[in-house]
Amino acid sequence: MSYTANLTENRRIAIANRGNQTTISLTSSNVGQQQSQTTGFTTGSWQSLPQLYQLGTNFVLKINSDRNSYYLLIQAHGISTIPAPDLNNAVEVDLQKSEDSTTIPHKIEFEPMAPMPPMQPMKMGNMSMDLNSMSMKMGNMSLNMNDSQTSTSTKHFCSQCGQKAKISDRFCSSCGYQLDR
Template sequence: MAYVCELGAGQRVYLENQGLQTVVTLMSSSPGQQQQASNSFTTGVWSSPPQVFQTPYGMVLKITSEQGEKTLQIQGSGVSVISSMPLAKDSEQLPVHEVATLPVSPMPGVESLKPMPPMKPMEPMNLNMGNMQMSMNPMEMRMGNMGMRMGSPAPQNTPQTQRFCTQCGASVKPEDRFCSSCGHPIHHQ
């Protein structure tokens, strides 16, 4: 048997008698977040439904069982046993509703993750789609009359290859070992 009581301000308490234990689950929900805290107390088997009171000192739960009465106090998200019901004329009993099950689902056991097998190295890949061709290593892509090549150096010593001094930016010839403008040594790749 389980009971629920709305405490207001998005907070509710679920009470369940499991054997000799009374399980008190506090749930508070605000937009985008839900908190839950459960406590268990040895109270014995209930002989009547639990009672919940709003008192100036906080919420008080009264559990009546074959072993007598137990009084629990809720303060914030904590629940503790108190020796007696705080007597206050402005205590108000809150309605308690019986529910079939608690909306508390235990976390399913998470299986241990198996290590992933190592990935095999990428094989050279050639892809043809209509007028588009693509190959890896070096990466080349041709589409119609356009082409793109990445991963291989530009051809050397061709007439259209223009070289410049890395120091001053002056044009240099492939056979030059020093810049004719500033004298900086030329390193050919």
């Protein structure tokens, strides 16, 4: 047998009994986040339906089994056994029988995440990077990954020895290597 109840708008409990074991699952959900906690107790076989009571912000689950009566305190961050509490001021919470008695349901619908806004250009001193246009500038040098623009260097160097060359030079003045055009 399995039973469920909504504790709050975003918090749900599922209770199941399999043989001598009682399993309690708490599921909390917010937009884009879900947390689940499952705890098992050896209670014996249930002799009657479990009863759930609300005491302020906490809940108490009463289980009558073939061994004893058990009381479980359900708080925001945990589940623990407690001695029989005073339930005179408690409000009973309706438990709904689950269709599938072999599993504890955890189905919670999520909203899709919104796309991130474009990154703003980053600047540090005389250096700037813009990931949207894939460009980087530092001083008088620039690197641009945009296909519509090509970057040209104003300085020329020999590919053989690395010596600086004038744009009009056909051969390197240092090593004589023929310069590329």
